[in-house]
Amino acid sequence: MLLPRFSGETKVLGRTDQKESGLQTPLQFLKGVGPKLGEKLLKKNLSVIEDLLYFLPRSYEDRRILKNVRDLKLGEKVQFIGRIRRAYPVNFVRSRQSAFEVLLEDLDGPSSLVRLRWFYRPYQSEHFQAGHLLRVFGEVKIYRGNLQVIHPEIEALGRKLAPDVFEPQICPIYSSSEGLYQKTLRKICREALLRYGSLISEFLPQEVLDREDFPSRAGALKAVHQPELHTELSALVEMRTPAHRRLSYEELFLFCLEMSMNRKSYTEKAGHSFEKPKLFWEKFKAQLDFRFTESQKQVLREILEDMQAPRMMHRLLQGDVGSGKTVVAAAAALVCLESKMQVAFLAPTEVLAEQHFQKLGSWFENLPVEIRLLTGSTKKAERAEIAKLLQSDGSVIVVGTHALLEPWVSFKNLGLVLIDEQHRFGVLQRAKLLEKGKSPDLLVMTATPIPRSLALSLYGDLDVSQLKEKPEGRQRIQTTVFKSQDRLKLEGLVKEKLKQGQKVYWIFPLIEESEHLDLSNLEEAWPRLKKIFSEFRLDQLHGRMAGAEKLRVLRDFQGGSTQMLVSTTVVEVGVNVPEATGIVIENSERFGLSQLHQLRGRVGRGLVASDCFLIFGGQGGKKQFQRLKAMEASEDGFELAELDLKLRGPGDFRGTKQAGLPQFRVANLFSDSDLLMKAREDALNLLSRDPELKKQPELRHRLDRDLQHRFIH
Template sequence: MLSLQDSVGSLAGVGPKRVDDLKTLGIFTVEDLLLYFPTRYDTYEVQSPSQAIDQQKLTLQGTVMSEPVIARFGYKKNRLSFRLMVENEIVMVTFFNQPYLKNKIELGKDIAVYGKWDGTHKRLAGTKVISVTTEHNQFDAVYPSNKAIKQPTIRKFIKVAFDKYESVIASLLPPALIERYKLVERKDMIREMHFPSDDESANHARRTAAYEEFFLFQLRLQAIKMENQQKNGISILYHNDELKEFIQRLPYQLTNAQQRVINEICRDLRRPVQMNRLLQGDVGSGKTVVAAIAMYATITAGLQAAIMAPTEILASQHAQNLAQLFEGLPVNVGLLTGSMTAKQHRELTAQIKNGAINLIVGTHALIQESVEYANLGLIVTDEQHRFGVNQRQKFREKGEEPDVLAMTATPIPRTLAITAYGEMDVSVIDELPVGRKQIKTSWLKSNQVGVAWEKVKQELLNGAQTYVVTPLIEQSETLDVQNAQDLYEELQEYFGPQYQVGLLHGRMANDEKDAIMEAFKANKIQVLVSTTVIEVGVDVKNASLMVVYDADRFGLAQLHQLRGRVGRGSRQSYCILIADPKNQVGIQRMQTMVETTDGFVVAQRDLELRGSGDVLGLKQSGVPEFKVGDPVGELKMLQIAKSDAENLLLTPSWETKTENLPLVEYLTIRKLQTHFD
């Protein structure tokens, strides 16, 4: 019996070698092949050169006015050229490395050629000769391909698969949704995506494919969320009076956003189901104190709380700050890291196991098998996207379904929050503490770098410190960007011996990096030249200036994170971006950084300029990349799909209805995976 889960090796013409070739494209099953959709279509409708746009792909038809000539150059390289009369105008046509086309091009005959139009020189870089009589309205689907497997082979295999399996392609979407949104059946959608009859059919199929992709994604995500909510968790019955007293003794007033978020978290703590909440807030918005309040609430209920940070220096900073914050209260803070001696580790883990330490701060050392907790009630992960799914899962298994609070300072616009964190409840701190000074940002060209050094000198004279960030460690022959090593030597000469210049980069050993950072925190280093290793979380309140070299090499979200390293204290702080962007998008990105310090605005702009796949600059961010749907341009469709998925899951006995059986089978095969494909 045919099944879409059959291996592609079951298709005629697909031998073991081709099975391996298809695997390089992520194609294993017949369904994978059928859902390997084209990125675009080449259409061969004849156009006029007078209406053509420069660099546009088009088809020109005309009469061959010169014999085709082949010129050879380099190893196995050649160029075939001839003149074509199109609408009383001569166009030079060139084909590269297709000498066999010479037999198709005859002097005085009419032909049609598809290729890229060079409007400045009235030339066509041809890619295909088309039959004048039969193929003008043909669509050619264009697929992502590689050296192992070419376009024509992919097209042929998809045709073979569709012809053989068409009868077993069942629609996954409930009929009511297909009818409501005027979608097409899955079989017709697949056919028209690969072999469209016309523009309208191709667009209709694409709309259906995008909705199906969003709906299936959201259905799996919402199922995970509902499953998690049904698990019995710990009902953390914290002491409200003690919590209020703690909040009142804080040396600053909480913002309305912080108070709102604390209420959301506290409601979750009391519920007997496991909390799975993301705390999202811009750099400096006060996430750490919110997490501290949640941890203190947990401790007042007689339970332990733990916070995991991605680096030792950040974990150490958290331990220090939390110890100060909870001074005089029954909170015992322990710091657990990988660099402890065996004896220190043994003593500390014994105190964690017997409950003597009720607030545990650490790195991934917190999830080692040797670490046992007395009664873990709350887990906080800082900069959660820097931990893998398995690491976070291991942490959750350390207690009896402890509540989970994940924090991120990477601003993710609403557009992506429902895709990246759809299975989590999201709390957003969307205002900065009162009196916090905005970081003043400016953009200079590389020939104005002297202005930046004058500003550094001015800040140093005022007793402040400066970061100087560059993308590379050592000189590169391929990239013309300032590198950290050269810059370090240059600045030592420029600012020494009056001021100390330090160098920090990712190739250093961890203890070396920590020593440099500690020296900078202690003001033993006044100018720190660094790669992006200083991006996450370390507080140096005396640092008032950030200079970023080759700023156009960084994503906007990353630049915003870097900028957030200054402005941590009471000083007015500044960020200077040095960049010579090569295009309009690069210029717009620099202008965005100058115009706003709002991380959510920056992230949304980054999304618009760079697309969703790259928005965080980190693949481990968990933002899925859709094959067809665009979560930015089609946000409304994504939100509708989310709502439809929730409604279906809340419908009694939806999985036993005949019309939903293909969908249930699809979900069963994927076993409601907790991570994205």
């Protein structure tokens, strides 16, 4: 939804626009970047100067002290200086690994030594000359009784110790990747602040800055990239310094303003006033082999009330895993279809779109309704037939993926838009579909349970309905947490299920090795699992596979001979296999409880009791293990979401995406929930006094220009 323009922009706005445009300079023109590095930065969605300024460090390291080798202690992460005694390559026969090592001695002599080791690094011995000095940063470990540091960060200092060799600092640590190194990222971030810092303008209301004692926008960005030496390290690591909180609030405030302005524009629009369905409703109920829960009945009353009103419905249906959202959406569609109008049903994947198409086909079997499926795989002839059908009169529902948004898709009489897993679609995509009709009603759905305290702020442009009950007949899912050393027992339980003809998911968080996260991954584990379960048929699924191949794999698992599906979290949404009675989740401590709950919801859909096995990889220690144990006690997604907020500290959510929620560049919806509440209240108060923000031209300009770039829906 684009914000309406207004007249009367001031000279201040003109100056702001001129300054801010400098922040949109492509990064390849920044000193030290160039085309090649620019391409690598683009892979991390960093294309202009402002992107880099808001690319905040993921952590910080204390480099305010420089130690000697003799003062090193086991387990500490420290900066120290030493003299090279010798440097040499190493080959390990048993593991067939190669490494390069440097033996470093204390400046006062060889009585204290530490070994530096790099695996898979093609260092040459001549680059490390005996007698030269190195400054080193890394974690001190022990190997065969000797101190060593694996993959340290180093700086060559030459043969003599210069007086200014040591500059104490708190060092920012960025999210890096292949070809993007910490030194490079620190250097270009410093350069961006130096050259463009004066162009960073302020747009938050002065009253907010004064009340919260926030630093300026320019001051906050400098403070997070170049912390002052007196800054408390724990506050930096947990992202709770005044600078971090200001930047989080800024992003949430813009978000809440846009949500509130969108809501106003929708509530003022006239919509269709539908009649209560009669004939279609009775035939529809007769096709169902279950009864509606009380929760479903209440939500249907709310939806019907909206659709009978003479304004646009703009409602979110938030339902726990397995709570029956699809049948509620089908009932809403009936209201529109009985009035001989059209329905668009948007789903994020072909798999999910096809499942909805099949379900609706069975439920609407005895109704005079045309149902069509439109995806990227739909043939040209079928597309032409659908285009013709959409220009005719009558009751039509088209279920589709992003293909529904293509320009050629034109509805004659669109009355209702349904969007499943709404977080997978941006604001502009939602608007594009709505523009295909004359003020159609909108019902969006999500399986993401979030704490009630966040719902009103997060979905500020929508009325919210919640489904909390599960339909009758749903089996309870037994959840068990296993430590890595208990794998044999777990594998035995899985084999028993497979021998009984049941199906099992085996889920991994990554599909390739990461230099930052030491996680089990699908590619590494695939040969091992095939060997362990050699008597059964296994297949694998991940996000890099082509759409047609994904469909083939899922169909083989749903109704074919595949017994175990080894997969990444692509199965989190929409896969419905009633025969699946087990799911194993590797490194489960890396997931939020809400995401684990959604993954768990892939089983328990049939008549046989199901199991969820969580493998604890050891990250986070006892605290994370206890958090996972909560999954054993509860199947209530809303309860788990609240619990996750309490059990995970302010820094725990940083760098981990919470499935089903907007992914902000700076703010985190859980750890910054207090700021979200303030931001919503401030946004509503400001708009009540100044609906078009005429007294806040810098803020209005910010919203008009690039709000969509401030957060990723």
